[in-house]
Amino acid sequence: MAQVERHDAARRRFLADIGRAACGVGAAGLLLALYAEQNDALPAQSLRPPGALDEEGFLGACLRCGLCVRDCPYDTLRLAELGEAPATGTPYFVARDVPCEMCDDIPCVAACPSGALDPALTDIEDARMGLAVLVGQETCLNLLGLRCDVCYRVCPLIDEAITLVRQHNERTGVHARFIPTVHSDHCTGCGKCEKSCVLEEAAIKVLPFAIATGELGSHYRLGWEEKAARGESLVPDLIDLPDRMPEAPQ
Amino acid sequence: MRPGPSNRPGAVAVAERGWLSAHKWLLIRRASQLCFLALFLIGPWAGIWLVEGTLASSLTLGVLPLSDPYVILQALAARHWPETTALLGAAIVLLAYALIGGRVYCAWVCPINPVTDLAAWLHQRLGLPKGWQPKRSTRLWLLGTTLLVAAVTGTIAWEAVNPITLLHRGLLYGVGLAWLVVLAIFLFDLFVARRGWCGHLCPVGAFYGLLGAKSLLRVSARRRADCDDCMDCFAVCPEPQVITPALRGKGEASPIVLSGDCSNCGRCIDVCSKNVFAFANRFEAAPAVPAALPDDDDRKAA
DSSP states (O other): OHHHHHHHHHHHHHHHHHHHHHHHHHHHHHHHHHHHHHHTOOOTTEEOOTTBOOHHHHHHHOOOOOHHHHHOTTSOOEEOOBTBSSOTTOEEEETTTSOOOOOTTOHHHHHOSSSSBOTTOOSGGGOOSOEEEEOOTTTOTTTTTOOOOHHHHHOTTBTTTEEEEEEEOTTTSSOEEEEEEEOTTTOOOOOHHHHHOOSSSOSEEEEOHHHHOOOOOTTOOOHHHHHHHHSSOSSTTOOOOOOOOTTOOO | OOOSSOOSTTHHHHHHHOTTGGGHHHHHHHHHHHHHHHHHHHHHHHSOOSEEEETTEEEETTTEEEEOHHHHHHHHHTTOOOOHHHHHHHHHHHHHHHHHOTTHIIIIIOTTHHHHHHHHHHHHHHTOOOBOOOOTTHHHHHHHHHHHHHHHHSSOGGGGTOHHHHHHHHHHHOOTTHHHHHHHHHHIIIIIBTTHIIIIIOHHHHHHHHHTTTOSEEEEOTTGGGOOOOOHHHHHOSSGGGHHHHHSOOTTSOOBOOOTTOOOOOHHHHHOTTOOOEEEETTTHHHHHHHHHHHHHHHHHO
């Protein structure tokens, strides 16, 4: 009888131990998961190096070793310290501080041992670190009607990634405005425009793609493109009704 | 109580063999820890680039890639297949530690070890209570949990909080608030749980313990017949549970410390005034055992 009771006590203690360990470790795991989820929100000002996988894939691949930082010849890249917003130990740069110089041989990608920086990126002009956006619609000197043009001049892909589009200056009525216009099919997000913007706070900023661009509904079709692809109107026998103009003669 | 100048563990060995001899492996080990740190630090501090990167992944002399297999395992759990460089680096590290003992990493390389060793030393000097002593297997559960979290969140989550790489990376790239974590570990080991972090919780140590479970390099209680039960080895050992089967084993029981928890720190070799312990390979045991048998019988008879 005493034997059975001792067994019982031992079993109870064993189960209690297991339960306590499981709960403690489970709680630790939940905290870790929570922290990891919190930590993976990349601030809009922090840009990943060229070739970086999308943020979710990147955090599963980056070993946080800093080899990319070491091989960056311009000290652009840095590792996030504990307490900084990007996931701890991961590489990033802030364009306004030091932009990416777009090295031809992309040493950061070559240095990455894990593939968090995708070795498939061989032409730096294919890099998409972010997208420049002219956010200062009321502060950009060019939009105010002056000829600053600095962002346009420093762009490594001048006349491709940034062009100046001429508009009528409604304020003076006689002048032109030269609007710096970013083209997403060429902009690498290097950040040289943001770095060199002469304003106190840059009027042009490189933002992560998801923030910088809208996205059409996947079912949207652009009529003019469809028409060009087909060679003729998709609705050939459209009845052309007479246009009713507001000032039509009575 | 033992006679002698002091009751501190190792005092007899110091009295009999001299301070230097009784701290031999401790000194070599500290030199090793410093050396590994210096190899990494000499780059950013003096511009001499022998090793780039961190303990998570590095490149030595521009040719030799080394990666922490535990970090790579987390990447795999997060469903990322690393490039060949990282896999090769992990394979080299895996092989090396499988041979010399996984937790050699803990005792001879890890930069947190001096911190927790200092805490343990101070703990002993201040005569503090053991405090919270979770089961040693807790670290294995934590190891599993970190892999599970990596799989669920798709990120190498542990590396965001791993004190080892936080400290190492901090020294190399800018410390941020990482020193707070190191301080927390120190205070935890000193006041909350004796040998709490490395001995009970650290999942990195757990991983390397498993990795080196069958390692070649081991400590042997070769001359256990001479043991005078002074208990100094138990007092200094960060994983005292590993000593018992080797030291207290009778007859044909192997004198080799076979547990993967042993970090091959060699402190037991230092503090033993009877020279019971020595480094050995795990296969050496077989021929050594019969030779030790008569001694054991003698002791029993006595």
